[in-house]
Amino acid sequence: MRHTHPAQDARHVIDVRRLTKRYGRTTAVDALTFTVRQGRVTGFLGPNGAGKSTTMRMLLGLDRPTHGEALFDGKPYCDLPEPLRHVGALLDATATQAGRTARNHLTWLARTNRIPRRRVEEVLDVVGLHSAADQRTRTFSLGMAQRLGIAAALLGDPEVLLLDEPVNGLDPEGVRWIRTLLRTFAAEGRTVFVSSHLMSEMAVTADHLVVIGRGRLLADADLSEFVRDGEESLEDAFFRLTSGGGSDA
Numbered sequence: 001m002r003h004t005h006p007a008q009d010a011r012h013v014i015d016v017r018r019l020t021k022r023y024g025r026t027t028a029v030d031a032l033t034f035t036v037r038q039g040r041v042t043g044f045l046g047p048n049g050a051g052k053s054t055t056m057r058m059l060l061g062l063d064r065p066t067h068g069e070a071l072f073d074g075k076p077y078c079d080l081p082e083p084l085r086h087v088g089a090l091l092d093a094t095a096t097q098a099g100r101t102a103r104n105h106l107t108w109l110a111r112t113n114r115i116p117r118r119r120v121e122e123v124l125d126v127v128g129l130h131s132a133a134d135q136r137t138r139t140f141s142l143g144m145a146q147r148l149g150i151a152a153a154l155l156g157d158p159e160v161l162l163l164d165e166p167v168n169g170l171d172p173e174g175v176r177w178i179r180t181l182l183r184t185f186a187a188e189g190r191t192v193f194v195s196s197h198l199m200s201e202m203a204v205t206a207d208h209l210v211v212i213g214r215g216r217l218l219a220d221a222d223l224s225e226f227v228r229d230g231e232e233s234l235e236d237a238f239f240r241l242t243s244g245g246g247s248d249a
């Protein structure tokens with residue numbers, strides 16, 4: 001595996017081109033263009049309402065763009081032959097069937113995607129849910145639901161992880177755990193695209209940041225490029241970029 005550092009020439013794993021989504025008069029995503037490269041953690045940062053989840057849903061074919069396209073290795077998600085083996089995603093961690101146990105949920109996903117059954121036990125171990133595997137998911141805390149969502153994302157042993165606000169609802173130990181998981185995944189030469197509204201979290205997790213506000217691209221640069229000549233902190237840089245750019249932050 002080639003180690004890419006600082007990865008300017010690394011392979012484009014995700015290509016987003018002029019991606020636009022309008023809901024009536026609201027332009028949720030406005031002609032966004034950026035790439036996500038292999039072997040690093042790319043943070044997708046913006047205030048609440050900036051358009052991160054809408055972008056993620058369009059990447060996964062769950063919402064149809066008004067214009068533009070989002071491609072994985074040149075193909076729309078829906079054209080990937082075995083999508084769960086290529087892209088693991090966590091959007092809404094509470095979106096499991098509440099009556100199922102964690103193990104049943106993962107077993108069903110594995111079966112419908114031709115993933116070997118033993119992988120269910122492996123991912124339950126990775127996310128630390130073995131002892132709760134036979135509880136119904138309706139009894140899960142948000143943190144446990146996030147862990148189950150991550151287990152589902154890892155099930156197909158994918159090359160790409162796409163996670164929408166994965167640290168929401170996690171305690172400090174869980175936040176640290178996710179951070180290590182994402183860093184390790186990228187260090188293996190795989191690719192992570194992770195959204196957050198917290199610069200402080202991205203500052204310790206991401207190598208590269210794509211920053212949006214009101215659906216528009218505000219910055220697309222390596223983390224090290226955000227601070228101007230040591231004059232400001234990353235947090236200051238985030239507020240400078242997004243002031244006036246978000247709807248409720």
Ligand code: ADP
Nearest residue numbers: 023026028046047048049050051052053054055
């Ligand atoms: P973020 O994930 O950054 O918090 P979202 O993508 O959820 O932002 O939302 C971006 C904008 O699009 C917001 O103004 C939101 O109200 C609007 N929006 C998102 N989904 C819908 C929808 N299904 N119908 C109408 N408006 C929506």
